[in-house]
Amino acid sequence: MQNYKNHRQLVPGYHFIAFGILFIIALLSAYSLFIAVRDESLIAINVLLFLMSIYMTIAFFYSRTFALKAQDRAIRAEESLRHFIMTGKPLDKRLGIKQIIALRFAPDEEFLELCSKAAGGNLTPEEIKKEIKNWREDTYRA
Numbered sequence: 300m301q302n303y304k305n306h307r308q309l310v311p312g313y314h315f316i317a318f319g320i321l322f323i324i325a326l327l328s329a330y331s332l333f334i335a336v337r338d339e340s341l342i343a344i345n346v347l348l349f350l351m352s353i354y355m356t357i358a359f360f361y362s363r364t365f366a367l368k369a370q371d372r373a374i375r376a377e378e379s380l381r382h383f384i385m386t387g388k389p390l391d392k393r394l395g396i397k398q399i400i401a402l403r404f405a406p407d408e409e410f411l412e413l414c415s416k417a418a419g420g421n422l423t424p425e426e427i428k429k430e431i432k433n434w435r436e437d438t439y440r441a
Contacts, residue, residue, distance in 0.1 A: 301436040303428050306404070308440065313363075321352075321359055328352040370440060374400050385411060391418035401427035406435045 309315075328349045335345035378399050382390045385407065390399065391414065398417045401424035405413050413430060416422050422430065 301434055301438065303431070303434065306428070306434075306437075317359070321355060325352040325356060371396055371400060374403050378403055381407075381410065382414060390414065393418045393420070397424040398422070398427060400424065403437055404428060404435050405431050406433045409433065 328345070328351070332342075332345040332349045335342045375396060379390045382388070394402075394414065394417055402410065402413055402417065405427070409431060413422070413427055416430070417427055
């Protein structure tokens, strides 16, 4: 059962194994480039390996960022529709995306009250999550 204490997910294959391998590749390529420059041999291939490791690092982080941004947009649309179905009105424009993302955990019974509190500027995303009494799971977040 998902709740405030366990809702954050770390995917071992991504966060530990893939990142660990990428970190080792970056370190080894930097070391290899240093040795190549010092010994004045195979500089071009080592520069290429180092640049590839930088590219892989950037791609690694952007792949996660882009997936989360797409999910943030989907959550905004879902929660806006949910609010509209319940009230016939759109979500308050004062709500930020982080607050809306936090509100997705609120069940229907708590949702409208938390929307009002959050829009009034009284609740941060963390406070919204802590206010929720009956947690609504979201197991699809990347």
